[in-house]
Amino acid sequence: MNKDELYHHAFQLILHAGNAKSLAMEAMYAAKEGNFDEAEAKLTEADSAFNEAHHVQTDLIQKEAGGDEFNLPLIMIHAQDHLMNSLILKDLAREIIDLHKLIKKA
DSSP states (O other), rough: OOOHHHHHHHHHHHHHHHHHHHHHHHHHHHTTTTTTHHHHHHHHHHHHHOOOOOOOHHHHHHHHHHHHHOOOHHHHHHHHHHHHHHHHHHHHHHHHHHHHHHHOOO
């Protein structure tokens, strides 16, 4: 894989992870306002964005396992960092939404 292709993959990871992170934040804001259907819909959208990011990441892993060697640029490390932080935020959003549901029931 050449440098341009690797950069393309990195930017795809950043794009999809960023979208997922934004959707998870929107889900928490909706839950805070008591809009739980909207919150759940936003988390579902976030999951779709994560699936797109996961496909990009899996493609890279498979290529490396198949013998491709990468000169790992800093942008790829940044992309992986974005992805992992977004995954953590989505998991946290799930917990916060569940807490808001409990509070509204009380």
